[in-house]
Amino acid sequence: MNIAPSVPPKASDFRSQLKPVWCPGCGDYHVLLSVTKALAELGVEPENVAMISGIGCSSRIPAYLNTYGFHGVHGRALPLGTGLKVARPELTVLVAGGDGDGFSIGGNHFLHACRRNIDITYIVMDNQVYGMTKGQPSPTTAPDWDSALSPGGTGVRPFHPLVIALASGANFVARAFSGDIKGTTETLVEAVRHPGFSFVEVLSPCVTFRPEQREWKSAVHAAPVDPTTDPARAARRIMTDDGFNIGVLYRGTRDAYSLSRSESGDGVAQFEEAFAI
Amino acid sequence: MSSNQLSRTSVSIALTGSGGAGVMTAGGLLLEAAGKSQCYGLQTRSVGPQIRGGESAALLRLADFPVENHSDAFDILLALDWNNFSRFSGEIPLHDDAVVITDPAGGAVPDDIAETARNIIEVPVKQIADEVPGGRVNMVALGLLAGAAGLPQAHLADLIADKLGAKGAQAVEAGTACVQVGYDHSAILEGAFRLSPQVLDDSRQRWLLTGNEAAGLGAIRAGVRFAAAYPITPATEILEWLAPALAKSGGTLVQAEDELASINMIIGASYGGVPALTATSGPGLALMTESIGLATAAEVPIVVIDVMRGGPSTGMPTKSEQSDLNIAVYGLHGDAPHLVAAPISLTDCLFTTQWAVHLAEAMQAPAIVLSDQFLGQARMIVDRPADVAFMANRSRAEPRQTDFARYALTADGVSPMSVPGMTGGQYTADGLEHAITGTPSSRAQDHVAQLNKRQSKIEEFDYGNHWAEIDGEGDFVILTWGSTAAPVREAASRARAQGIHVKTIAVRLLAPLKIEALLRELDGARRVLVIEQNDTGQFYRYLRSQCDLPSDTRAIHHPGPLPVRPGEIHGEIMKEHRL
Numbered sequence: 001m002n003i004a005p006s007v008p009p010k011a012s013d014f015r016s017q018l019k020p021v022w023c024p025g026c027g028d029y030h031v032l033l034s035v036t037k038a039l040a041e042l043g044v045e046p047e048n049v050a051m052i053s054g055i056g057c058s059s060r061i062p063a064y065l066n067t068y069g070f071h072g073v074h075g076r077a078l079p080l081g082t083g084l085k086v087a088r089p090e091l092t093v094l095v096a097g098g099d100g101d102g103f104s105i106g107g108n109h110f111l112h113a114c115r116r117n118i119d120i121t122y123i124v125m126d127n128q129v130y131g132m133t134k135g136q137p138s139p140t141t142a143p144d145w146d147s148a149l150s151p152g153g154t155g156v157r158p159f160h161p162l163v164i165a166l167a168s169g170a171n172f173v174a175r176a177f178s179g180d181i182k183g184t185t186e187t188l189v190e191a192v193r194h195p196g197f198s199f200v201e202v203l204s205p206c207v208t209f210r211p212e213q214r215e216w217k218s219a220v221h222a223a224p225v226d227p228t229t230d231p232a233r234a235a236r237r238i239m240t241d242d243g244f245n246i247g248v249l250y251r252g253t254r255d256a257y258s259l260s261r262s263e264s265g266d267g268v269a270q271f272e273e274a275f276a277i
Numbered sequence: 278m279s280s281n282q283l284s285r286t287s288v289s290i291a292l293t294g295s296g297g298a299g300v301m302t303a304g305g306l307l308l309e310a311a312g313k314s315q316c317y318g319l320q321t322r323s324v325g326p327q328i329r330g331g332e333s334a335a336l337l338r339l340a341d342f343p344v345e346n347h348s349d350a351f352d353i354l355l356a357l358d359w360n361n362f363s364r365f366s367g368e369i370p371l372h373d374d375a376v377v378i379t380d381p382a383g384g385a386v387p388d389d390i391a392e393t394a395r396n397i398i399e400v401p402v403k404q405i406a407d408e409v410p411g412g413r414v415n416m417v418a419l420g421l422l423a424g425a426a427g428l429p430q431a432h433l434a435d436l437i438a439d440k441l442g443a444k445g446a447q448a449v450e451a452g453t454a455c456v457q458v459g460y461d462h463s464a465i466l467e468g469a470f471r472l473s474p475q476v477l478d479d480s481r482q483r484w485l486l487t488g489n490e491a492a493g494l495g496a497i498r499a500g501v502r503f504a505a506a507y508p509i510t511p512a513t514e515i516l517e518w519l520a521p522a523l524a525k526s527g528g529t530l531v532q533a534e535d536e537l538a539s540i541n542m543i544i545g546a547s548y549g550g551v552p553a554l555t556a557t558s559g560p561g562l563a564l565m566t567e568s569i570g571l572a573t574a575a576e577v578p579i580v581v582i583d584v585m586r587g588g589p590s591t592g593m594p595t596k597s598e599q600s601d602l603n604i605a606v607y608g609l610h611g612d613a614p615h616l617v618a619a620p621i622s623l624t625d626c627l628f629t630t631q632w633a634v635h636l637a638e639a640m641q642a643p644a645i646v647l648s649d650q651f652l653g654q655a656r657m658i659v660d661r662p663a664d665v666a667f668m669a670n671r672s673r674a675e676p677r678q679t680d681f682a683r684y685a686l687t688a689d690g691v692s693p694m695s696v697p698g699m700t701g702g703q704y705t706a707d708g709l710e711h712a713i714t715g716t717p718s719s720r721a722q723d724h725v726a727q728l729n730k731r732q733s734k735i736e737e738f739d740y741g742n743h744w745a746e747i748d749g750e751g752d753f754v755i756l757t758w759g760s761t762a763a764p765v766r767e768a769a770s771r772a773r774a775q776g777i778h779v780k781t782i783a784v785r786l787l788a789p790l791k792i793e794a795l796l797r798e799l800d801g802a803r804r805v806l807v808i809e810q811n812d813t814g815q816f817y818r819y820l821r822s823q824c825d826l827p828s829d830t831r832a833i834h835h836p837g838p839l840p841v842r843p844g845e846i847h848g849e850i851m852k853e854h855r856l
Binding site (some may be wrong): 045050083111112261263267 | 526544546571661
């Protein structure tokens with residue numbers, strides 16, 4: 001049985017019936033909307049898309065989509081998505097999560113997913129806080145942010161995901177702002193189309209534990225110059241910007257991880273033959 | 278003298294030397310020569326902590342009948358030198374009448390050997406090798422030991438030509454000459470250790486392989502087409518064997534950044550519908566346990582082979598021990614039913630891995646295969662294992678338009694599974710407890726329903742008679758598992774040759790334990806020995822936690838690296854028999 005829809009899916013066709021657990025005003029609602037719009041724009045069928053995540057507020061996103069989804073354990077979304085994409089290269093595989101999931105517990109996988117350069121898109125909804133556990137500092141939190149777990153602040157310099165992605169070999173690096181639905185959608189479309197590992201950091205305010213992030217909407221601005229294919233130039237620009245530059249910042253030209261495979265046709269006999277005395 | 282029960286002969290040989298002496302190469306060639314000479318046998322190695330080179334011991338048992346384990350003690354110890362011999366001397370017990378062959382150029386015989394060994398023979402191995410242009414001591418040793426076992430010279434010449442051919446005609450000439458001189462020197466042993474192989478008919482195909490290779494073959498046979506790999510001793514060879522084998526089979530292997538990644542990669546691949554496996558050892562298994570629980574909850578079939586080594590922590594990476602039973606059975610958080618199976622011989626690494634893939638796929642659950650360093654890394658000449666039909670055969674959902682319930686409650690607890698790409702099968706696999714649709718739920722009734730579903734599919738599956746291998750009859754029973762099963766079988770056959778009835782039960786399926794079947798087999802048992810290789814009797818305690826064993830049950834166990842030897846078990850049988 002092959003049920004082919006007569007019209008291409010609309011953005012709303014990518015949305016499941018499930019009501020998100022997110023707080024009112026959470027930036028992740030807008031990211032969800034942008035993802036559905038991007039998928040519609042890409043012209044893919046929901047059953048050929050998989051959204052893979054770990055644990056955290058934003059990692060709840062797969063269930064809110066009408067695609068295939070996997071809500072795994074904390075920090076391991078990238079290896080889950082890697083295994084799926086390598087096993088099933090024809091699928092569109094998106095991986096999503098938050099800054100704690102991706103850069104703290106999952107930090108090592110982030111580095112190696114960038115350098116492995118498999119053709120998947122990684123969306124990190126960065127709100128600089130652990131929201132699900134009610135307000136602890138994450139790797140992208142400023143050092144002086146006061147919290148119950150780290151009174152007076154961690155005193156630790158924040159992690160710079162975009163520079164690290166670039167240095168580790170990600171083939172596409174972009175920053176988006178959840179409130180900019182049009183821009184985020186366009187960036188996601190381009191990220192999925194770009195070969196290799198695409199990393200999109202979406203600034204997505206946590207209005208509950210970081211109410212000051214409501215101001216992000218007036219802080220963000222379009223990246224003033226075109227994206228470069230030169231990682232050194234991209235790094236310099238990202239290192240020196242104000243953190244609110246949004247748009248595509250780097251388009252790499254590395255070959256994606258090869259997913260080709262072949263079957264020699266000899267079956268198991270060829271292996272058994274090698275053992276025979 | 279060599280063990281001679283049932284008119285069958287085996288000779289146990291230890292060849293030791295410093296780094297660069299090439300004892301492992303010589304041992305490997307000796308085993309191959311035995312294979313070509315219609316003999317059986319196995320080789321293991323004992324090495325120091327060095328990465329490469331350094332002192333090492335090639336430990337062999339050659340026999341004119343199938344052998345699956347080392348014997349009680351060694352008949353021949355050939356020491357090319359005695360440097361650091363104490364590092365592994367404990368693993369080389371000598372028979373009272375063993376022959377110790379020493380090279381005067383290799384230093385003085387250690388006091389403990391000099392005081393106890395009755396037959397110490399000096400052979401100037403180095404001098405002999407030096408007299409041959411380009412000659413090497415290990416080739417002299419090879420000739421000497423092959424001669425001692427009575428292996429025909431023609432097979433040695435073929436092997437030398439085959440193995441050294443790439444190094445040029447001179448290397449072949451030198452190797453052949455050294456082997457010849459060594460062979461001639463074996464006359465000093467007066468034929469005491471000669472094997473008498475039967476002529477095997479052509480239909481009796483034999484293989485030479487390691488348990489790690491056998492496990493890899495079992496995975497490929499069952500249909501595994503994805504593996505994720507993080508290197509760890511002593512499991513790496515499974516992954517290295519699978520890398521080209523998967524490539525030739527239309528599959529893929531990805532080297533992961535750590536075990537947390539490798540376990541999740543195989544879960545991702547299997548979620549995509551491709552049977553997937555990884556191999557590791559204790560430390561890696563410990564890292565993987567959180568995600569094995571995810572595979573349980575999300576009902577994604579995966580297979581993890583744990584090639585056990587001495588623990589805890591980094592422990593003894595190159596030494597065998599059966600001490601991961603507890604973590605394999607109990608290591609997951611929550612109530613997390615899963616499968617644990619242990620191969621009971623080297624060739625059974627093939628069967629058990631193939632079976633484990635089949636079980637995992639049939640029940641959409643994780644399966645842990647508990648191999649160990651001995652099974653994994655020993656090289657053995659075996660009769661070709663029988664073909665078995667176990668394949669990955671997952672219950673697949675049909676394409677549909679609405680209302681797919683991924684975790685629907687079914688009679689057998691197994692719900693048809695959709696895979697990405699299938700129309701209408703979309704769902705979110707989740708480690709969160711869920712309703713039948715996969716939607717997260719913390720409702721009591723959903724939790725109970727899904728717990729029961731996951732438990733019942735594993736409890737009620739028909740495992741046939743593969744849960745254990747049972748030999749013999751009688752009210753005296755030995756229960757064992759894993760690599761200890763082979764010496765148990767040998768000890769039991771020695772006892773039977775003395776007219777003592779012994780029944781052996783080697784349990785292959787550790788979880789779920791088939792309690793009713795086990796109790797049926799124990800019905801009427803008066804005395805039971807539970808034998809394993811770990812410090813705390815993990816299997817014994819596990820059995821006791823699951824069922825009531827006969828009151829006269831005794832636990833016999835010791836940790837690695839010393840193997841459980843057949844003579845030790847035979848001694849226990851005799852002790853019980855006299856009671």
